[in-house]
Amino acid sequence: MSAEDILKKLVSFPVLGGQSNLEILAWIEGYLNDYGVQITKVPNEEGNKASMHCRIGPAVDGGIILSGHMDVVPVAGQAWTTDPFVLTDKGDGKLYGRGSCDMKGFLACCLAVVPAMVKANLAKPIYLAFSYDEEIGCLAAPELVEHINTFYKEKPKMAIIGEPSLMQPMVGQKGIYIADVKVNGSAGHSSRIKQEVSAIHISAKIIQWLDNKMNDLVASGQVDKRFHPEHTSLHVGLFKGGIAPNIIADDAYFSIDIRTIPKDKLDDILNELRIFCDDVEKEEQKKYADFKISITENHPAVPPLDTKESCEVVQLVKKISGMSEVDTVSYAAEAGQFSEGGFDSVICGPGSIAQAHRADEFIAKEQLNKGVTMIEKLVSEFSHS
Numbered sequence: 001m002s003a004e005d006i007l008k009k010l011v012s013f014p015v016l017g018g019q020s021n022l023e024i025l026a027w028i029e030g031y032l033n034d035y036g037v038q039i040t041k042v043p044n045e046e047g048n049k050a051s052m053h054c055r056i057g058p059a060v061d062g063g064i065i066l067s068g069h070m071d072v073v074p075v076a077g078q079a080w081t082t083d084p085f086v087l088t089d090k091g092d093g094k095l096y097g098r099g100s101c102d103m104k105g106f107l108a109c110c111l112a113v114v115p116a117m118v119k120a121n122l123a124k125p126i127y128l129a130f131s132y133d134e135e136i137g138c139l140a141a142p143e144l145v146e147h148i149n150t151f152y153k154e155k156p157k158m159a160i161i162g163e164p165s166l167m168q169p170m171v172g173q174k175g176i177y178i179a180d181v182k183v184n185g186s187a188g189h190s191s192r193i194k195q196e197v198s199a200i201h202i203s204a205k206i207i208q209w210l211d212n213k214m215n216d217l218v219a220s221g222q223v224d225k226r227f228h229p230e231h232t233s234l235h236v237g238l239f240k241g242g243i244a245p246n247i248i249a250d251d252a253y254f255s256i257d258i259r260t261i262p263k264d265k266l267d268d269i270l271n272e273l274r275i276f277c278d279d280v281e282k283e284e285q286k287k288y289a290d291f292k293i294s295i296t297e298n299h300p301a302v303p304p305l306d307t308k309e310s311c312e313v314v315q316l317v318k319k320i321s322g323m324s325e326v327d328t329v330s331y332a333a334e335a336g337q338f339s340e341g342g343f344d345s346v347i348c349g350p351g352s353i354a355q356a357h358r359a360d361e362f363i364a365k366e367q368l369n370k371g372v373t374m375i376e377k378l379v380s381e382f383s384h385s
């Protein structure tokens with residue numbers, strides 16, 4: 001099957017982040033089995049979703065992981081002009097469909113080259129690692145990475161995360177942390193604001209602290225010119241609280257979204273935030289004993305990616321992608337998690353992130369071909385001469 005045929009099949013499985021991916025996984029498993037490749041599944045607790053990994057080539061150290069995700073983002077509310085789950089060739093050199101570029105295109109490139117991988121006389125192994133629930137917070141990757149680390153006796157060295165990058169090697173990614181904050185104050189008549197504790201007023205103080213922290217980091221020189229914006233961002237994008245102008249709000253909720261550049265440590269920022277909140281709590285509990293600020297992690301933090309340009313994987317990906325300039329990305333990907341798991345990681349895949357997550361998502365055929373060529377070159381790089 002060509003990459004385009006495989007992509008057509010993959011796009012036909014409308015698996016959104018959060019949904020069961022067992023059907024698309026079964027198809028991929030069947031395809032791989034046809035070439036004698038056995039997969040290992042890493043299921044979730046309920047057994048309705050699973051990641052997979054497999055090795056092609058010898059069980060020796062120094063192999064490379066090709067990583068992708070099987071889920072896609074929703075299409076509801078978007079003005080599609082084609083059926084999002086039917087890969088459509090409009091004759092303009094582009095293939096339209098949800099996930100065509102993010103990132104079933106890369107999966108299709110990997111799978112299309114599997115017959116060549118199996119036939120090749122590989123000196124070092126190539127692993128495929130496909131996850132689920134990437135689009136709702138890179139949820140499955142930590143378990144998948146750990147499973148790869150414990151399952152294989154040999155140690156893979158590198159990973160390519162095939163997110164759309166127009167085939168450019170991407171060596172950096174910001175970390176992402178999202179949390180929900182709940183503030184419990186005391187209700188009362190608005191005139192009693194000095195006697196009661198307003199959850200909204202306290203929330204405002206915490207939000208101001210976040211804004212100040214962001215500005216302090218920038219002022220102290222914590223910037224990384226490779227990223228846009230070049231600093232860690234601390235942001236509140238959701239706020240709920242209060243019932244009437246003349247009632248002190250006893251509840252308020254807001255979200256925190258922190259995107260860290262690699263040199264800012266998320267744990268340090270969160271520790272400082274916790275200390276600030278603890279101090280506020282102690283102070284306000286003098287007025288209202290049940291006053292509380294609860295911070296709940298929305299999902300495990302996605303660590304940043306910061307792969308040194310001198311790393312073997314960067315040199316390798318430059319060579320096989322044919323693109324010699326590296327850059328960074330500002331979206332979330334599983335690369336930080338693979339890197340944290342001990343694999344030198346680079347993001348590099350066909351298609352543009354500009355086409356991802358929107359109506360009429362497409363991948364240019366030329367990009368799909370380039371993706372296949374990159375994996376073919378990887379096979380020859382990894383083969384005995």
Ligand SMILES: [Zn+2]
Pocket residue numbers: 069102103134163
């Ligand atoms: Zn993606």
